[in-house]
Structure formats: C-alpha cells, structure tokens
Amino acid sequence: MIKTTAQKIYVALIFIFMYAPIATLMVLSFNASRTRAKWGGFTLNWYVELFANEDIMQALYNTLLIAFLSALFATVIGTVATISFSGMKRRNRAIFMSITNIPMLNAEIVTGISLMLLFLTLGVRFGFGTILLSHITFNIPYVILSVMPRMKQLNPSVYEAALDLGASPAKAFFKVVFPDLLPGILSGFLMAFTMSLDDFIITHFTKGPGVDTLSTKIYTEVKKGIKPEMYALSSLIFVTVLILLILVNKSPKPKDKVHKAERN
Template sequence: MKKIAQTALLGSLFFFLYAPILVLVINAFNQSRYGIEWHGFTLKWYQSLWHNHGLMEAMVNSITVGITAATIATMIGTLTAVALFRHQFKGKQIVNSLLFIIISAPDIIFAIALLAVFLLLGMPLGFWSLLIAHITFCLPFVVISVSARLNDFDYRVIEAATDLGATESKIFWKILVPMAFPAILSSWLLSFALSLDDVIISSFITGPNFEILPIKIYSMVKLGVSPEINALTSLILVFSLGMVFGSYILNRYIKEN
C-alpha cells in the first residue's frame, strides 16, 4: 500500500510538471487557434512564426545574449573558483559570502541597483547593459557550482604535480579543468537557462530599441496565448533538450578519453 501511494505521488508530481508542456506542444500543431478542441494537424503556426519578424528578432536577441553571457560568466566564474580553491588570501570568506548574498537578493532589488549604476555611468540601456547584467547575476552560480566540484578534489594530486615540475598553467589545463569539466558544463547550461528565462531584471535594464524574447512573450500573453507562442516555445524546448543531450554526450566522451 505504501509503495502504491509513493508511486501515485510520484506520478502526480510528474503529471503536474510535464502535462502543461505536453499541452503546449500539442497546441503548436493544432489547427484551432484557441487550443480548446483538436481540429486537426497543421504546421501553419510555424509558418506564421517564421513571418513574425518581431518574435524572430526577439528570439535571436535572447539567444545571442544568453550564449554570450553564459560563456563569459562561465570563463570568469571558473577562474574565480580556481583562485578561491588554490590560494589563501584576506577577504576570501567575504568573497564567498558576497556570492550567496547576490543569489539570495530579490531580483527586483538587483535590477534597481544595476539600473542605478548604469544611469550613474551614463551608459545607454540596450544590448551591452543587458549583457553585463546577465553576466553579473549568472556569475555567482558558476563560482559556487565549480567551487563545490573543486572542494571534493584531492589536493595531494596538485602537490604531486608541483613536485614533478608542473607549471600553474599545466595544473590548470591538465588537472583542474578536466576534473571540474562536468561542473563547468552544467554551469554554462544553467547560466544560459537563467539568461534566457529572465524577465524582471531584463525589463529594467533593456532599452526600447532592444527587445528580448521573455519580455516580448510577456507583453503578448496579456492578450492571450497565441499559437505562434506555442510554436516558438516548442522550438525552444527542442533546442534546450538538444543542448542537454549534447552536453551529456560531450561529458561522456571526455570521461572515456
């Protein structure tokens, strides 16, 4: 009886998690514009999406910012995590505390703070302000994820490599990066997802001439969910699943070789 209850609870959890996504994907191929009833299979909403220049431009902008922000944040965050792991210095604990403060701070406070800084510096709001903002809020997640991986590493391996004459660059590229690669890869994926998904901070930081997908969709769904949005989100879902599967294959290949 207990096992049946656990199975039912787990099944209910998965149902509430994935049923809305399944409905969204199905409606992307439904001839009915309102998705209440199934009126037949169609690809016209994808054709309509392709000719919707506003949505396509917002999607390209979001992917560009997401990939760039995730890459830069992962590079800086990995180097920061290695520095925190390899060196002892005054204020190290303060740095660690600041990382958690940034993560725990409400997005609205973080957005207002960044907006105030950009206005103080006289920086126009647009692509560059949005990119800096996304790098900033992705960075702590990278540092914490990579640091957690490095802290489980046997430091005696580095000491042995140093005794054998390995330079700092060789230790970094031959030991630390391969060992921390799963965390580095997952940090990049998390950063990309956070950047692509952000609405609150982006709504404060982006300018009127640079529109990204979350804000575009948010403004459109106020009038109802259109089939073009269903088609777009299903494409994003396929793209995200492809990235996860690709990262799994890459991580497995690196482990085997």
C-alpha cells in the same frame, strides 16, 4: 506493495503538475483558432508562420546570443574567481562567498532595479549591452557554485607533485588541475545558459526600447493575447532540448566524463 503504489502515484501527480502547462502549450501550438480559449482544429500553420515572423526571430536571436555570451563571460569570470578562492585565507573567502550569494538570495526584482539605477546614474544607453551585463552578473554565482565542489575535491598534492616533477605552474595547472574542474565548469556554463534563457524579471528592468528577448516580448503580448507562433517556437525549443538530452544520456561515454551537476 500498497506503499510503493502510493509512492508512484504521488510522484506521477507531481510530474503531471509540473508538466501539465507544458503539455497545454504544446497542444495550443497546433490550435487553428487564434485565441487560446477554444479549440479550432489541428494545424501546423503556426510552425510555418513562425519562421516568417521577423519580430519573433529577432527576439529569439537576441535571447540566444545573450544567453550564450553571458554564460561564456560568466563561466570565465566565475571559474577564475573560484580558482583564486582556493588560495585565499578563510576569512577572505567567506567574504567573497557571501558576496556571491547576494544575487542568489536577493529578490530578482531588487537585483533588477539596482542594476537599472546603476545604468541610469551612469547614463548608459539601455539596450543589448545593459541586458548582457546584467545577465553576466546573475550568472556568475551559478558558475562559482558549480565549480566550487570540484575545487574542494582537488587533492593539492597532485599539483605539487606535478611541480616537483618539473612541470611549469601553467603546465601543471592545465594538465592536472583543469581536467578535474572541467565537468563543474561545463555544468556551470549550461546552468548559466539556461538561467539567462528563462530570465524575465531582470531583463524587464534593464532592457531598452526596441530590444526584446523572448521573455519581454511575451510579456508585452500578454494583454493583447499571445501569438500562437510563440507557442510553436517554445514547443520546438523544448522538444529540441528534450531530444538532445535523450541523445546525450543514451550515447555511451567514458565513465570519468560523466559530469554530474554537483551543486552542493
């Protein structure tokens, strides 16, 4: 009894630790005072002003567009790569997996500056395109690591059976193999989207003047003081995602479609 209570308290403390800053930001989004140091009364003002702030809206648009496009490209490239891994010799596959692990294990700052040096050398103009290319690069491993376990669970005989029964390779693949991979592909996409959305370091090194994502915009605001509209926007995004998650978990769905984030 004492043990389970202690356990519950411990888990609760960790969650308070993880969520205290988030709660703080939400409270600040209702703070009438412009500085975060003191409480100036309750207001919904920032939520109204947010939508009139073109800078923030543009940054939000960039962030979401980059997250969506980079997740999409990474999902396609990563999935095709994972499918091709299955037919590879063991040694080649090991080489590919180590390459895949480089962006995961390497420091973000090193990945960031390595891409920056690449673009500098090639003379590419820094901006939306360079951010997108970089995000695709660091997103691909998340997709591969998410589809890989699904790929390993596949029973090759099923595909062969489909071929024996007269299906063309393409039909056999899309009817038999692909549906099994789909949950891994979807969770890979969501993971990539989230990673891109939260990234700051790599964007910091590969962005050009005039193009900002929410992260880089916040970073430039740190010295002057964060605009409270930013707190309002973050709270809105967070609450939206929370509600979506609750809806997805509450809605009844067929058993085999439950996709777990199986990532090992």
